[in-house]
Amino acid sequence: MKSSHIDEMRAFNRFYTSLIGILNKTFNSSYSLPEGRVLQILHLHPGISAREIIAELNIDKSYLSRILLTFGKRGLVSRKVSQADARSIQLSLTAKGQKEFQHIDDRTHEQVSQILSRLSESERDSLIKSMRAITRILKPIRAQEASITSTSNT
Numbered sequence: 001m002k003s004s005h006i007d008e009m010r011a012f013n014r015f016y017t018s019l020i021g022i023l024n025k026t027f028n029s030s031y032s033l034p035e036g037r038v039l040q041i042l043h044l045h046p047g048i049s050a051r052e053i054i055a056e057l058n059i060d061k062s063y064l065s066r067i068l069l070t071f072g073k074r075g076l077v078s079r080k081v082s083q084a085d086a087r088s089i090q091l092s093l094t095a096k097g098q099k100e101f102q103h104i105d106d107r108t109h110e111q112v113s114q115i116l117s118r119l120s121e122s123e124r125d126s127l128i129k130s131m132r133a134i135t136r137i138l139k140p141i142r143a144q145e146a147s148i149t150s151t152s153n154t
Contacts (some may be wrong), residue, residue: 019115039104046093
């Protein structure tokens with residue numbers, strides 16, 4: 001493997017995280033990026049289990065536990081025993097949690113819209129095509145990581 005490839009990927013990561021402001025303590029809201037991602041997963045997958053969130057986000061079990069505890073105290077998440085497996089808890093956003101997620105989602109949508117609006121249509125098409133290529137190439141690696149995470153948390 002070429003060292004220059006590693007350097008280029010790291011440089012791209014630094015550039016992109018800086019561009020979207022991901023290093024700010026709170027990313028587009030009063031929530032951290034990991035908290036926002038957990039809210040998003042709960043929004044997209046009502047009734048999801050903590051184990052499934054861990055696999056989806058590749059997040060540390062104890063870190064997720066702290067986030068969910070905080071969300072519970074804020075009234076953002078509800079918990080229900082799974083009817084399929086009484087040992088499993090299904091997590092969903094409350095109405096308040098849905099409202100918080102929608103606020104974050106709206107702000108993120110606006111931020112991305114502002115970035116894309118500075119590009120020509122052909123630049124936007126090229127950028128999106130490149131993003132799809134990156135996703136297609138890296139998706140198998142992400143699937144392997146998710147598989148490793150889910151088996152190590154069982």
